[in-house]
Amino acid sequence: MRHDQARYSREDKHEPLLSEKNETTLEIGDDSPLPDELTRDSLTLPEVSEPEVARHYTRLSQMNWSIDSGPYPLGSCTMKYNPRFTEDLAADPNAAVHPDRSSESVQGTLELYHDLQEYLAEIGGMDAVTLQPPAGAAGEFTGILIAKAYHEHHGNDKSEVIIPASAHGTNFATAALAGYDVVELPSNEEGRVDVEALEAAVSDDTAALMLTNPNTVGLFERDIVEIAEIVHDSGGVLYYDGANLNALLGRARPGDMGFDIMHYNVHKTFATPHGGGGPGAGPVGVVEELEQYLPKPQVRERDGQYVLEDPEESIGKVHGFLGNWLVLIKAHAYISRLGHEGLVDTSAKAVLNANYLASQIDLEVPYGPFHHEFAATSGDRDAADVAKRMLDYGVHPPTTKWPEMVPEAMLTEPTEIESKESVEDLAEAFNRAYADSDETLESAPNRTTAARIDQATAARNPVLSWHTLDDEA
């Protein structure tokens, strides 16, 4: 085993909460510059020294897996190495301007913002891009709002969004959030969109089809031109979920495939750190006809000056300001580091690694051929148990039990950053875990910071702050 995380806390029980180190109640009252009735009586929070804060968070960081710790092959999450020079740029004090500055005084900020809009349009084959959505799901919401605005503007009465059963859960939640009914589309025997089922599903009510291509088991939707035709003929809009864009960089562009709207997960595809659950950024690209509905404002270049302009029929705003700026800086720097050659090579190595890994594991891998990810099945073994055992072998396991079209799925995406040897280590972790006894799997993991965690009790008896934590002996 090459990769190992700090696990000394297992013997120490746990790293104490800050509140268990020292908690202080400060009475406020007389010291307040405000009248009593506007002031709280007291405030109780941890009061710890700076060295204690440093050790607390350093220790907690050591109890945490990251892409810099080792492989992180979570399918559909595209966890890859984040170069650090981009962090220096995001930390530049000149980057940290207030969002209400006059555009004349922040030309540098707007230039980078504008450049990234152009880069993404080029990569996606789109005509215009907004950088405002603060995450992929926010990008989906923005995209569906644009589709809705387009239909309303044209007097189209539409009530449904069609989504393949294998799609990301966010697609369904997004369509519902925008007020649409969801029509779920089954996959065919090859794991792709069932074109006949699509023909049966589309109608005058169809506002959009949300599609991921390659799809969530890594298969390219070969019938994409026909699919686009069917959707467009019904009067619907074709939406591209950018979660799997890493597989296509420089090889195929959603705009060229007939997609009208797409989002980019720049924190995935363009290697901006995911920060333990965000911030991400979910820019949205559209074809020319839809540009007028983009969120306001857009950054545009006018006579050598960068200006903020509101698109004519704008859907309004999807973020209080202009989005997750620090993430956008990193995406810009990453894309310009790679350029065309680097982007094309990224998809080449991502697809190579996925196919090589699929060929090296003992688990059955249905469907194929694969792009950047594949869903192996652990068959009669519980995929979640196999995953827990993989933790003992020093790797982060894949996404488990999803998508549902593959029973006991282990959705695996090594990305381009793993070496041949590292992919072989991953395969070995898979194979050893898969070969272990049921008893071993059920008691796993044994070599991690915490042993198997009781999720059922956590949900049945929620303890969500230190205020309700029982004192431990």
Added chain:
Amino acid sequence: MTTGGTPFAPHTDADVEAMLEEIGAGDESELFDIPEEVAFEGKLDIEARDEPAVKSDVSRMFARNDDLTEFLGRGHYSHYVPSLVDHLSMRAEFLTSYTQYQPEITQGFLQVLFEYQSMIVELTGLEVANCSMYDGASALGEAATLASRLRRVSGDTMLVPTHLRDGKQSVLENYCDGAGLVVETYSMDDGAVDVGALEDRMDDDVVAVYVENPTVRGVIQEELGAVGNLADEHDALFVYGTDPVALALLEQPAELGVDVVVGEADTLGLPTSFGMGLGLFATKEEYLRQVPGRLVGASDDDAGNRAYTLTLQTREQHIRKERATSNICTNQAWVALRTAMHAALLGPTGLVDLATDAVENASELSGRIDELSGFRAPVHDRHHFREFLVRSDQPAAAIAGDLETEGYAVHVVDDHLLQVCVTDTNEAAMDDLVAAFEEVAR
């Protein structure tokens, strides 16, 4: 440093050859299953550059920004972030990790988020805080959809103050639209809620009332207990917008009958960052199953030790799909981590001091501007937090333009109203700003 391919894939030519042979492919392009009619054969118009070239290019862009001392706020604030926050939050194990889907190897981040939730619970007095939304605007939008799910009557109106950022209202309207809610405004009196007007407007059509404290104009509200009673009488949700620094000093929202606290939590932990935020969301325990976003809970592991995990995930999109409480997935976890670190470094004393300064500095600076000929400040006869309005005899835009020439940025609110915000990061420049105001008034 090569620019011929991705510098982040470690494969040697021999590796690639061996791997292709094992797969049974002749070359890398054979692995792509893309129909010819949609394959991209061109060259993307993006030039590859090495690391120093990218760095100098981006630095060149940022150097184009004017060097101004900002007295800007209106919902987005600059407070000094201690260096230790940068150093700790940049530790790779935090920065480069994903959402905690395997809790056994992500205990560190889960504990941080549990501590963040705990701090928000203490500051708001409400029982449940999630571990982040995108920003204050999206948190407000999610509060509206929560109200929509909870409504027991046929109401469809969300009431918001007339003094509200356009952007925040626009985001809210986008959330409300899908939920079948409409956004209506209520009037303000001298910068605060006009309780009489609100009482006249209240009926069973109202599902939620939103109040900010401090307001976008920096006014500290004085009659929120009455608003809470009105909301309660009409079975409407009382939604309160604020930030953690203000919460350190102001009366606890729970004491006022607030149902949901939303706002910008990035006032701690993050520089202004061109508007990047951290959405605060806290509510009562009775609404727990309707809460949007991620929650971290404490439990036990098989060895009987305390352990943390994402919990109540059946509310979330990856399980519940179109019946989820929200579509949010990736949120602002790393910003929440920085906020928790900043709060931990301040402690209760530092946090209350910061809030006290926000009241005292606003009072001092507005008083000094008020003494200048041609200006009146603060416009509202109220207590202020960080910021206040200035009335000018001259056109406000011209004054702000002249101030910018002198090196200062302030807001233009309308033809004759300016807004000025002072915090610990610009308080040292107060004398210079007053002198600049005096200069431009001539």
